[in-house]
Amino acid sequence: MYERHHFIGGKDVEGTSGRFGPIFNPSTGEQAGKVSLAAKSQVEDAIAAADAAFPAWAATSVVKRARVLQNLVHILYREKDALAEALSSEHGKVFSDAQGDVQRGLEVAEFAQGIPHLIKGEFSDNVSTGIDMYSMRKPLGVVAGITPFNFPAMIPLWMSCVAIACGNTYVLKPSEKDPTVPLMLAKCWAEAGLPDGVFNVVNGDKEAVDTVCTDPRVKAVSFVGSTPIAQYVYATATAHGKRCQAMGGAKNHMLIMPDADLDQVADALIGAAYGSAGERCMAISVAVPVGKPTADKLVEMLKPRVEALKIGHSMDMEAEMGPLVTADHLAKVRGYLDLAEQEGATAVVDGRNFEYKMQGFENGYYLGGSLFDNVKPEMRTYKEEIFGPTLQIMRTESFDEAANLPSIHEYGNGTSIYTRDGDTAREYVNRVEVGMVGVNVPIPVPLAFHTFGGWKNSAFGDINQHGMEGVRFYTKTKTVTSRWPTGIRSGAEFVIPTLN
Numbered sequence: 001m002y003e004r005h006h007f008i009g010g011k012d013v014e015g016t017s018g019r020f021g022p023i024f025n026p027s028t029g030e031q032a033g034k035v036s037l038a039a040k041s042q043v044e045d046a047i048a049a050a051d052a053a054f055p056a057w058a059a060t061s062v063v064k065r066a067r068v069l070q071n072l073v074h075i076l077y078r079e080k081d082a083l084a085e086a087l088s089s090e091h092g093k094v095f096s097d098a099q100g101d102v103q104r105g106l107e108v109a110e111f112a113q114g115i116p117h118l119i120k121g122e123f124s125d126n127v128s129t130g131i132d133m134y135s136m137r138k139p140l141g142v143v144a145g146i147t148p149f150n151f152p153a154m155i156p157l158w159m160s161c162v163a164i165a166c167g168n169t170y171v172l173k174p175s176e177k178d179p180t181v182p183l184m185l186a187k188c189w190a191e192a193g194l195p196d197g198v199f200n201v202v203n204g205d206k207e208a209v210d211t212v213c214t215d216p217r218v219k220a221v222s223f224v225g226s227t228p229i230a231q232y233v234y235a236t237a238t239a240h241g242k243r244c245q246a247m248g249g250a251k252n253h254m255l256i257m258p259d260a261d262l263d264q265v266a267d268a269l270i271g272a273a274y275g276s277a278g279e280r281c282m283a284i285s286v287a288v289p290v291g292k293p294t295a296d297k298l299v300e301m302l303k304p305r306v307e308a309l310k311i312g313h314s315m316d317m318e319a320e321m322g323p324l325v326t327a328d329h330l331a332k333v334r335g336y337l338d339l340a341e342q343e344g345a346t347a348v349v350d351g352r353n354f355e356y357k358m359q360g361f362e363n364g365y366y367l368g369g370s371l372f373d374n375v376k377p378e379m380r381t382y383k384e385e386i387f388g389p390t391l392q393i394m395r396t397e398s399f400d401e402a403a404n405l406p407s408i409h410e411y412g413n414g415t416s417i418y419t420r421d422g423d424t425a426r427e428y429v430n431r432v433e434v435g436m437v438g439v440n441v442p443i444p445v446p447l448a449f450h451t452f453g454g455w456k457n458s459a460f461g462d463i464n465q466h467g468m469e470g471v472r473f474y475t476k477t478k479t480v481t482s483r484w485p486t487g488i489r490s491g492a493e494f495v496i497p498t499l500n
């Protein structure tokens with residue numbers, strides 16, 4: 001049994017609270033370790049370390065800050081497999097998918113290397129005679145990130161790379177379910193030359209979250225996780241005068257038009273619905289075929305593919321999908337599958353029957369892929385996020401009926417449309433009330449230089465993650481009106497200055 005603690009002020013620090021949470025290996029179902037859950041006072045130590053490091057880091061030239069990011073990029077490439085292995089052992093996603101988790105975070109570090117260009121202000125020469133006006137972006141101070149279990153490398157890197165490149169100092173409160181990778185990231189930052197105290201990690205639960213959301217030294221909080229906690233964090237942090245962006249849950253629809261290439265659609269759906277065992281906020285969880293022939297054909301094509309999913313432990317290089325993250329989450333997803341049946345959906349493939357017999361892994365949190373047909377808008381299993389390896393088929397008669405579904409759903413994270421018709425695709429892109437849209441692309445996760453964020457109950461606050469929106473979130477603008485009067489040349493002035 002290993003232990004995970006905190007990283008504060010450039011050092012590994014043991015927890016003082018005496019409280020721990022379990023760390024499981026989802027592939028075996030065994031408890032592999034325990035994580036210290038920080039007391040308020042220890043979170044305050046991390047905030048104090050970040051606060052003390054802020055003036056010097058903010059004053060470090062932007063080019064030097066960029067060089068730390070450049071070093072970090074090299075280190076992350078070198079450590080990618082080690083990070084991915086640790087990640088998959090605590091999360092359960094298969095190794096190749098865990099490499100993708102690191103890669104998508106690393107790409108934000110690559111983006112943030114460009115901070116000298118990204119953070120440039122504006123300058124207007126001679127706005128009035130002899131007067132120049134310019135604006136600059138200043139860091140906020142101590143900023144905090146609160147992250148979910150499902151991307152323990154990508155999401156901490158999304159947030160911290162942009163925040164730190166902008167000159168802020170950082171306190172990360174990662175998910176207590178997979179705390180090893182965030183602590184490894186702290187070591188990568190330190191090796192990259194980041195001064196002590198600029199990047200801190202405190203493991204913990206509600207007590208730690210409440211502390212970062214209320215401490216006056218923390219100027220901004222970025223949260224990613226489930227919607228109820230996103231709402232809570234947003235309300236608490238903003239009530240305490242902080243900037244806050246809080247990303248929540250999702251229910252992502254894929255529209256399939258009658259003219260779509262159904263082979264392509266079926267393959268895309270298998271990856272998008274069952275990859276990472278459906279534990280992705282951008283997973284497709286609802287397929288919306290338009291017209292009965294499209295629906296019948298799609299279900300016929302999906303069934304054998306879902307039945308043939310290769311499920312295995314996270315380091316099985318042949319596996320396409322690993323176990324779920326915890327026994328509790330497995331029970332929750334199974335509960336939703338039971339409910340789907342009670343609600344009258346048709347189980348075309350029932351993942352509840354799956355048994356993983358490999359020796360040593362019999363107790364892992366495995367579930368087969370499920371496919372439910374005839375799902376209706378009023379069902380709870382449609383309205384709520386399941387976050388497991390199950391795909392729902394919602395049959396519709398027309399494009400209008402199909403296009404309306406994601407727009408009126410409470411979540412609005414991602415969606416996609418498969419069609420060969422540009423006009424239909426264009427109409428959908430413009431009409432749908434969802435933040436990220438794919439056209440013949442199943443999981444439209446924007447790259448680092450664009451921004452990531454959903455609409456409605458998938459995100460609270462109005463600024464997205466990474467890209468220029470990230471730079472805006474982590475900086476405040478100062479605008480200067482500057483005049484250098486002729487001074488001693490013209491003598492003293494006694495009249496109030498006016499622009500002319």
Ligand code: NAD
Pocket residue numbers: 146147148149150151173174175176204205206209210224225226227229230247248249250280281385387413454458
């Ligand atoms: P979660 O909400 O349970 O946990 C997220 C963070 O909040 C963790 O750090 C956790 O320790 C903390 N937390 C949990 N309960 C808390 C409480 N009562 N008070 C204060 N803090 C608390 O989410 P999760 O299960 O780790 O992650 C899965 C969820 O995250 C899914 O809903 C998924 O859709 C969502 N997600 C959203 C995005 C997005 O960008 N929209 C990305 C990834 C995941």
